[in-house]
Amino acid sequence: MKDLIERYIYAVVRRLPEASQEEIKEELKANIYDMLPGNPTEEHITKVLYDLGSPRDLAVKYQAKERYLVSPRYYDDYIHSLKIVSMIFVLISMVSGLIEGILAPVETEIFEHIVSIIASTFAEAFQGLFGAFAIVTLVFWGIEQAQLKTSRCEWKVSDLPELPKQNALKISRTETIFEIVFETVFSVIFIMILSHYHTWIGYYSEANVFTPFFNPDVLGTFVLLFIVSLLSALCLSVLKLIKGRWSSNLAIFSTLYDLFSFGLLIFFLTQSNFVHPDFFQAISLDSGLSVAEIASGYETAIRVIIIIVTITTILSISTLWYKIIKAKHKGR
Amino acid sequence: MIDQSILNNLIVELRRGTQILAVLSSLSKTQYGYSLLQTLESKNILIEAGTLYPLLRRLESQGLLTSQWDTSESRPRKYYQLSDDGMELFVTLKKEWKNIQAEINAALE
Incomplete structure (x- = not known):
């Protein structure tokens, strides 16, 4: 029964920075027991835990700063770049897949040959897609990290498109x-x-x-x-x-x-x-x-x-x- | 027919800023998390436990509250109180709240 409380607290603090884990754990435990009557039943505990909300949300509230891989400020640009870069990557890998397939020596029937070329083209395209996703995401993550260190409101009228x-x-x-x-x-x-x-x-x-x-x-x-x-x-x-x-x-x-x-x-x-x-x-x-x-x-x-x-x-x-x-x- | 979820969202937004004011007002004497929750409840200030506890920690990290653990009882508890900075800020914030009240009331006439 007390197990539920321990599990709840663990679910919250494991998402927090290590330095604050111990303190928040103690605090949360004290607060939860304060909210419970003398000899709590499982129902009491369940109700209190539901009142506190999901561990994920509570952990977010304990994290003062908002953290993003790609923040809403850059999200539109991110999606836009993702579209263009993946199109280019997919095209390049498809063409290289095609050329490889065509240049490969023909040892099979025409039908099998065509199928194998199509298959290798799609496999290359798929790889290109993931490559594009990884590169664009990494670049935007970098931009995001760099932005955290500079002032957010700086912009020039001359930057307008x-x-x-x-x-x-x-x-x-x-x-x-x-x-x-x-x-x-x-x-x-x-x-x-x-x-x-x-x-x-x-x-x-x-x-x-x-x-x-x-x-x-x-x-x-x-x-x-x-x-x-x-x-x-x-x-x-x-x-x-x-x-x-x-x-x-x-x-x-x-x-x-x-x-x-x-x-x-x-x-x-x-x-x-x-x-x-x-x-x-x-x-x-x-x-x-x-x-x-x-x-x-x-x-x-x-x-x-x-x-x-x-x-x-x-x-x-x-x-x-x-x-x-x-x-x-x-x-x- | 107004959309209830839109209305509820707006009410939550409207209350959010005032919650901190209510929390600060109840912390001129020391309180632990749950006692503060009950104090606020008795004043009809509705704030969720899951919002209040992280808020206390944040206010402390901003230097507005001081805290200390009381280990004399069977279970240790963490007590919070306004710091000097917190008290000063609370007085200023209260004035600002009165200004806002007057401005909004005038606008709503």
């Missing part, structure tokens, strides 16, 4: 995140097919002779440049997430990226040796069409693709700049 200029330039977070996910998933599938399984894409003739579509010599360079393009796309997306709105510099980066990927595509599509040298010949044998006819059909298809890509690139660049110039004009 600039007002955001125009809402029209806002970049939707959700859209950007979707962009990143789709970009990554499709690019990775594309890169994988081109780097590991391109020898499966081609033409099986009636005589069961296989001719690949792609010229492996050119394809290697293309895949390499495509990875560079994917990485810059991811950089751009991360920047968009961080900035949250279009600035001239961001628009310049975005335009350069558009032009680069446009140039990349056009350059390789128009390379005469992009297609395997024997491919047209192989189709010609079965279909009865001449090699020249097939080649000219192929060229027409390429032309159509180039026209579509050109139009979309021009549209995307010009709408972006239109938006920015309009907003700047309004701002004046």
